[in-house]
Amino acid sequence: MFCAYVNNIKVEVTEGSTILQAAAQAGFKIPTLCYLEDKTPQGACRVCMVEVEGARTLMAACCTPVTANMKILTNTRRVREARRNVVELLLSEHKGDCKTCTRNDDCELQELARALGIDNVRFQGETTAQKLDNTTPALTRDSGKCIKCRRCVTVCNEVQSIGSIFPQSRGFKTTIGPAFDTMLDDVVCVQCGQCAAVCPVAAITENSHIDGIWKALDNPEKFVVVQTAPAIRAALGECFNNEPGTLVTGKMVAALRQLGFDAVFDTNFTADLTIMEEGTELLMRLKKSLVEKQLAPLPMFTSCCPGWVRFAEHYYPDFLPNLSTCKSPQQMFGALAKTYYAAKIGKKMEDITVVSIMPCTAKKYELQRPEMNSSGLRDVDYVLTTRELGRMIRQSGIEFNALPDDKTDSPMGRSSGAADIFANTGGVMEAALRTVYEIVTGRELPVKKLHLDPIAGLNGIKHASLKIEGTVGEWNFLEGIEVKVAVVHSLGNARKVIEAVKNGQVFHFIEVMACPGGCISGGGQPRFTNDKIRQKRINAIYKEDEGKQLRKSHENPEIQQIYKEFLVKPLGKKSHKLLHTHYTARNM
Amino acid sequence: MHRTQCRECREHLSEKEMLSRLDDILAGYKNVDGATIPVLQTAQNMFGYLSKPVMKEISRKLNKPYSEIAGIVSFYSFFSTVPRGKHLVRVCLGTACYVRGGKRILEAIKKELGIDVGQTTEDRLFSLDIGRCFGACGMAPVIMVNDTVHQRCKAVKVAEILDHYRNKKSGPEKEQV
Numbered sequence: 001m002f003c004a005y006v007n008n009i010k011v012e013v014t015e016g017s018t019i020l021q022a023a024a025q026a027g028f029k030i031p032t033l034c035y036l037e038d039k040t041p042q043g044a045c046r047v048c049m050v051e052v053e054g055a056r057t058l059m060a061a062c063c064t065p066v067t068a069n070m071k072i073l074t075n076t077r078r079v080r081e082a083r084r085n086v087v088e089l090l091l092s093e094h095k096g097d098c099k100t101c102t103r104n105d106d107c108e109l110q111e112l113a114r115a116l117g118i119d120n121v122r123f124q125g126e127t128t129a130q131k132l133d134n135t136t137p138a139l140t141r142d143s144g145k146c147i148k149c150r151r152c153v154t155v156c157n158e159v160q161s162i163g164s165i166f167p168q169s170r171g172f173k174t175t176i177g178p179a180f181d182t183m184l185d186d187v188v189c190v191q192c193g194q195c196a197a198v199c200p201v202a203a204i205t206e207n208s209h210i211d212g213i214w215k216a217l218d219n220p221e222k223f224v225v226v227q228t229a230p231a232i233r234a235a236l237g238e239c240f241n242n243e244p245g246t247l248v249t250g251k252m253v254a255a256l257r258q259l260g261f262d263a264v265f266d267t268n269f270t271a272d273l274t275i276m277e278e279g280t281e282l283l284m285r286l287k288k289s290l291v292e293k294q295l296a297p298l299p300m301f302t303s304c305c306p307g308w309v310r311f312a313e314h315y316y317p318d319f320l321p322n323l324s325t326c327k328s329p330q331q332m333f334g335a336l337a338k339t340y341y342a343a344k345i346g347k348k349m350e351d352i353t354v355v356s357i358m359p360c361t362a363k364k365y366e367l368q369r370p371e372m373n374s375s376g377l378r379d380v381d382y383v384l385t386t387r388e389l390g391r392m393i394r395q396s397g398i399e400f401n402a403l404p405d406d407k408t409d410s411p412m413g414r415s416s417g418a419a420d421i422f423a424n425t426g427g428v429m430e431a432a433l434r435t436v437y438e439i440v441t442g443r444e445l446p447v448k449k450l451h452l453d454p455i456a457g458l459n460g461i462k463h464a465s466l467k468i469e470g471t472v473g474e475w476n477f478l479e480g481i482e483v484k485v486a487v488v489h490s491l492g493n494a495r496k497v498i499e500a501v502k503n504g505q506v507f508h509f510i511e512v513m514a515c516p517g518g519c520i521s522g523g524g525q526p527r528f529t530n531d532k533i534r535q536k537r538i539n540a541i542y543k544e545d546e547g548k549q550l551r552k553s554h555e556n557p558e559i560q561q562i563y564k565e566f567l568v569k570p571l572g573k574k575s576h577k578l579l580h581t582h583y584t585a586r587n588m
Numbered sequence: 589m590h591r592t593q594c595r596e597c598r599e600h601l602s603e604k605e606m607l608s609r610l611d612d613i614l615a616g617y618k619n620v621d622g623a624t625i626p627v628l629q630t631a632q633n634m635f636g637y638l639s640k641p642v643m644k645e646i647s648r649k650l651n652k653p654y655s656e657i658a659g660i661v662s663f664y665s666f667f668s669t670v671p672r673g674k675h676l677v678r679v680c681l682g683t684a685c686y687v688r689g690g691k692r693i694l695e696a697i698k699k700e701l702g703i704d705v706g707q708t709t710e711d712r713l714f715s716l717d718i719g720r721c722f723g724a725c726g727m728a729p730v731i732m733v734n735d736t737v738h739q740r741c742k743a744v745k746v747a748e749i750l751d752h753y754r755n756k757k758s759g760p761e762k763e764q765v
Contacts (some may be wrong), residue, residue, distance in 0.1 A: 119752065157653065157656075162653070163652075163653025163654075163655055163656060164653070164655060164659070165655055166655035166656045167661050167665065168655075168658060168662050169657050169662045169665075170662070170663045170664075177655075178655050178658075179643075179654045179655045179657070179658030179659075179661065180658045180669070187654070485754040564645065
């Protein structure tokens with residue numbers, strides 16, 4: 001620890017702190033367009049420059065470590081003029097029109113220009129060449145709008161360990177993208193959209209499905225059903241200036257109804273169904289391995305996350321048999337909406353349009369995977385990110401914050417608290433164990449409030465073990481077994497845990513979510529997300545879970561109903577056709 | 589089959605042979621930090637340019653994303669992703685050479701060879717690049733042909749310099765000028 005002075009205010013900082021961190025401690029905000037919390041600073045945007053006593057030039061606050069007794073000035077004329085110059089230069093080459101940009105009012109560059117009082121760009125010259133890349137189903141890259149801050153490069157490399165994109169070429173001609181200006185579809189990209197989530201401008205955005213949905217809603221022939229992922233209710237409020245972590249479940253349902261959807265359902269319903277199928281699958285694999293002494297693919301990995309699935313298909317094809325064969329809840333929902341539900345309301349499946357609201361960009365990719373048509377048609381027709389739904393609600397003039405709470409429809413709208421927690425890291429595992437433990441022992445999972453604390457929270461890799469005691473009937477073979485589980489979020493951590501498994505570490509069940517913190521900070525969530533906001537959204541999700549009477553998937557009456565009326569039993573013939581899938585090894 | 593010439597020993601190499609030689613290079617850089625640029629330099633010196641399979645192999649072996657290898661290769665003008673001619677002509681356009689007429693020399697060479705920057709003559713004899721300072725500012729303007737610096741160059745002398753290489757039979761080597 002030593003002292004430094006920020007604008008004459010004394011602060012005590014730990015060694016290795018940057019000027020940016022010291023200034024935050026002293027209560028001063030230094031603007032930046034490239035900084036990402038806890039990641040290697042890039043010093044790329046040059047907006048965070050400050051004056052340091054004794055230094056000849058201005059210093060970039062994000063990547064300059066504080067030294068003892070350093071005297072830092074963050075708001076001198078020299079600093080203000082330098083920042084203004086930098087931002088004006090960025091604006092002068094930025095090929096974008098705020099008026100028609102999807103990031104209008106949600107753009108860090110625009111906001112900074114306003115904050116710095118820039119009312120005129122003094123520099124005129126060439127603008128960045130505009131090249132659109134919409135080769136992937138999920139994402140569009142627009143090089144003209146890119147300010148080369150490299151945040152996307154940092155998340156793709158450092159967080160996801162993929163490295164689809166990197167700065168190419170040099171100087172004014174620099175572009176951020178795959179090797180030698182190839183397209184995203186030509187390289188390994190799992191379309192998680194974390195790049196779009198950190199982009200300060202509209203250089204990387206989700207491919208919008210809004211127009212298609214309006215068209216379906218306007219078509220009287222179409223019966224349009226909507227499902228909302230667990231993570232939406234804890235984040236949609238942010239699109240309407242609510243604090244992060246504000247639960248808006250009821251208002252979300254009301255808004256969807258006002259938008260004109262014919263039935264408002266919940267992906268949470270199929271999250272509960274996933275637990276029934278995936279939990280049973282885990283037990284069957286354990287049985288095969290422990291009782292029948294046959295080779296069973298263990299550890300089993302979760303398969304809800306299309307980014308993770310694609311990652312495994314590219315990097316770990318040998319592990320594909322280990323992935324649960326369960327489809328994601330989104331795809332289970334689509335397949336059931338066009339079969340089970342269509343029959344129930346006496347509609348032909350071609351007259352039903354299935355829309356998903358997802359925190360995720362990869363879900364746009366997932367819906368068009370060729371095998372995702374087990375109903376006979378494309379199971380899911382459109383995916384909106386949380387951000388897009390926010391835009392659609394604004395387009396329709398709905399006063400979101402004034403809406404009364406509404407409830408989802410039946411028979412695919414009811415869900416347990418176990419389904420809610422699918423939204424965050426550790427949630428799928430906890431939900432599965434709540435049900436599996438009870439099936440096997442006849443007793444409730446013996447933990448406080450049904451929460452498995454070791455696998456909750458934002459640590460990248462989490463482990464837990466659970467000794468099974470007091471088994472009943474056919475599950476006696478599990479008596480005394482210590483079930484070992486791991487939970488990871490972000491694909492860099494997934495890589496680490498798979499390498500550990502390769503090196504002999506034993507687990508039975510591993511949950512993987514591609515995005516840091518899980519779906520609550522997916523690539524389609526409101527911007528900008530950091531760990532503080534992630535934690536707030538997670539807290540909201542746990543609150544939703546704890547607020548329910550129904551906390552376990554197998555107790556959901558609508559789940560019991562669908563097995564009774566339609567599916568018969570988990571892993572049964574119909575489940576196999578509609579709820580399970582297969583994977584494809586892909587080239588690097 | 590496409591064959592490229594090894595610049596060090598003047599042999600003709602198939603892609604397979606290139607990759608096997610690359611393995612020998614990479615073997616010396618196992619677990620070495622900061623190996624990327626030296627490996628790329630060695631590979632370029634050996635093959636005259638960096639082909640896609642070579643860069644992909646480097647990416648795999650050094651465990652670096654291909655986008656990063658491509659980023660480095662496209663950043664430095666020294667690296668080339670297309671086959672080069674027997675002689676590489678580089679015209680310095682660093683500050684000193686620029687103000688002393690480097691651009692005029694570049695134009696003269698373009699005209700003399702009938703190619704643009706980054707291109708190779710049809711007879712595969714010359715490739716043309718620009719350089720940013722060879723550290724010979726006192727002798728500006730300079731051009732570099734292979735490893736030889738030609739100092740105080742003039743546009744009218746360009747043809748004479750190039751003729752010297754046209755008449756040479758062997759490949760790039762040190763020579764006295």
